[in-house]
Amino acid sequence: MTSRSARIVVAGASMAGLRAAEQLRAAGWTEAITLVGDEPHMPYNRPPLSKEVLAGKAPFESLAFRPRASVADAEWRLGAKVVATRLAENIVEFDGGEALSYDGLVVATGMRPRRLRCPGPLAGRHTVRTIDDAQGLRQALTRPGARVVVVGGGFIGCEVAATALALGAREVTVVDPLPLPMVGPLGELLARVLLKRHEERGVRFALGTGVTGFTGDDHVTGVALGDGTVLPADVVVESVGSVANTEWLDGNGLDLSDGVLTDEHLRAGGRPDVVAVGDVARFPNARYDGVPRRVEHWCIPTDTAKHAAKTLVAQLAGTSHGLSPFAPLPTFWSDQHDFRLQSFGAPALGKEDVRVLDGDLDGDVVVGYHAGGRLAGVVALGGPAAVAAASRYRAELLEQPALTAKGLH
Numbered sequence: 001m002t003s004r005s006a007r008i009v010v011a012g013a014s015m016a017g018l019r020a021a022e023q024l025r026a027a028g029w030t031e032a033i034t035l036v037g038d039e040p041h042m043p044y045n046r047p048p049l050s051k052e053v054l055a056g057k058a059p060f061e062s063l064a065f066r067p068r069a070s071v072a073d074a075e076w077r078l079g080a081k082v083v084a085t086r087l088a089e090n091i092v093e094f095d096g097g098e099a100l101s102y103d104g105l106v107v108a109t110g111m112r113p114r115r116l117r118c119p120g121p122l123a124g125r126h127t128v129r130t131i132d133d134a135q136g137l138r139q140a141l142t143r144p145g146a147r148v149v150v151v152g153g154g155f156i157g158c159e160v161a162a163t164a165l166a167l168g169a170r171e172v173t174v175v176d177p178l179p180l181p182m183v184g185p186l187g188e189l190l191a192r193v194l195l196k197r198h199e200e201r202g203v204r205f206a207l208g209t210g211v212t213g214f215t216g217d218d219h220v221t222g223v224a225l226g227d228g229t230v231l232p233a234d235v236v237v238e239s240v241g242s243v244a245n246t247e248w249l250d251g252n253g254l255d256l257s258d259g260v261l262t263d264e265h266l267r268a269g270g271r272p273d274v275v276a277v278g279d280v281a282r283f284p285n286a287r288y289d290g291v292p293r294r295v296e297h298w299c300i301p302t303d304t305a306k307h308a309a310k311t312l313v314a315q316l317a318g319t320s321h322g323l324s325p326f327a328p329l330p331t332f333w334s335d336q337h338d339f340r341l342q343s344f345g346a347p348a349l350g351k352e353d354v355r356v357l358d359g360d361l362d363g364d365v366v367v368g369y370h371a372g373g374r375l376a377g378v379v380a381l382g383g384p385a386a387v388a389a390a391s392r393y394r395a396e397l398l399e400q401p402a403l404t405a406k407g408l409h
Contacts, residue, residue: 006031008312009092009100011082011248012108013037015045016278016301018065020106023309025070028317033074034100036092038081041131043067047298049134050159051335055166056138060131082109087252087274104312107260107268107276109245111296116151116238120214120224125236128156140235145170147232149223151211152239153181155334158194160237161203162336173204173231175211175223185332185343187351187369190379193361194341197381201337206231242296244280258282259294264325266308272315275308277301286325287402288346288376295330303328329398330377333387342387345369345377345397358389366390374400 008024010017013035021033037043044063052058067074077094084093085105093099113127126137140146141164148164150157153176165172174181180191181198195205206225215222215230223231244259254269255261259282261269266283268274276283278301284290307326314320334341350369357378358366364382366389368375375397380390 006103006316007101008033008104008106008316009102010035010106010108011085011092012106012110012245012278012280013039013076013078014043014108014110014278014301015065016110016280016305017106017108018043018067018071019302019305020108020277020309021071021074022068023305024106024313025068026306027309027313029309029313031103033071034077034102035074036077036080036082036094038079039130040079042076042078044131046129049131050128050156051163054128054134054138054141054160054163056142060135063131082248084248084250085252087249087254087269087271090273092248103273104316105274106308106312107249107274107280108278108301109248110279111242111244111259111294113238114241114243116211116240118211118213121216121218121220123218124216124220124234125214125238127238128160137235137237141167141169143234144168146234147171148173148235148237149231149233150174150237150239151223152176152237152241153178153205153207154184154239154241155182155332157237157239158182158198158336159334160239161198162201164235164237165202166337169235171204171232172202173206174198175206175209175225175231177208177210177226179208181205181207182341185348186341186379187347187354189354189361190365190367190381193365193381194336197337197339242279244282244294246280255282261292265311265323266304266326267311267315273312275312277304277308283326285330285346286327287329288349297330297332299331300328327402329394339382340380340387342380342390343377344390344394345375347377347379350376357393359386364389366393368393 081095146169148169150161183191209226213224246256260276262283266275282292282294347369350371353370357368364386366380369377378393380386
């Protein structure tokens with residue numbers, strides 16, 4: 001296909017990087033692949049960090065992915081960080097000063113948790129993104145009688161709140177400036193139901209207010225809120241969104257305003273030799289309105305890797321890849337307490353027209369989100385029966401023609 005010196009560098013060695021390497025082989029790339037990641041660990045599954053692993057129901061060792069045999073010859077540079085790149089010269093630079101040339105580049109550097117910029121001590125404040133994060137938080141949560149404040153009522157925040165309560169925390173309070181937990185992805189109807197179910201299980205909420213600072217000397221003892229309240233706290237978990245890891249791409253003319261902007265084939269900045277995958281990619285979805293978005297769902301690393309690998313290998317071979325525009329069906333789930341949220345499609349695009357499709361709001365329920373009179377997404381809340389009911393709508397979502405921007409308004 002190419003000269004023996006050809007190399008694809010995958011910047012990022014988590015799930016997205018691993019899937020990209022595997023899909024490059026599946027697409028026919030037989031030359032060198034080098035994966036570079038700043039963590040010392042081989043790729044592992046992150047969603048259980050805030051649930052089963054944090055709760056002690058699964059060992060940290062169970063998180064590791066088993067790479068396919070096709071990438072047994074790939075070079076792994078773990079504990080190394082890509083700090084800069086010169087796209088015009090096809091060179092990436094590492095934090096140790098080394099420079100490495102490439103023929104193709106896969107941007108898979110993901111994201112990191114956003115941190116609060118508030119006065120007060122740092123000790124006692126946690127995020128949940130890496131194995132090391134989860135190990136430290138588990139140690140803090142297993143201390144008897146811990147008072148826990150979770151800042152942020154999104155996916156991670158709600159999952160950690162449920163897990164902390166199950167571990168025996170004395171008090172668990174979720175703080176969020178929005179009026180309801182997870183109202184962004186779920187909309188008001190289902191978010192109200194979610195709030196009620198958390199409160200019934202003992203989680204407290206301070207909604208409609210933000211954090212202004214932390215009290216304590218060397219360790220957090222309280223969380224000061226914008227309404228003047230100070231919540232006592234032994235453990236604080238910050239779950240206030242994410243920041244895409246794109247600083248190393250600065251100075252190359254790419255749109256990095258929220259992740260790496262790509263075209264419909266996941267090419268970054270229109271460059272034929274650079275693609276982006278996973279959480280860091282901001283891509284248009286041809287299934288919907290074509291507006292580029294970052295999607296932080298578990299399925300996205302695999303979906304983007306498959307499409308981007310075909311694009312990149314075809315470009316490097318000088319052939320036309322003949323792919324249709326990237327059009328994944330987003331999917332997410334979230335386990336909280338004794339229930340699961342399961343979603344297919346894009347509920348956020350249909351929050352103005354929400355209807356109960358199956359069950360009822362007091363038990364297992366499936367809610368449909370409609371745009372332009374058509375189903376844009378479904379979310380189930382409850383046990384296995386609700387999840388199974390939601391799955392029945394997946395085929396309908398897949399078979400629909402694209403929802404255009406016109407159809408969404």
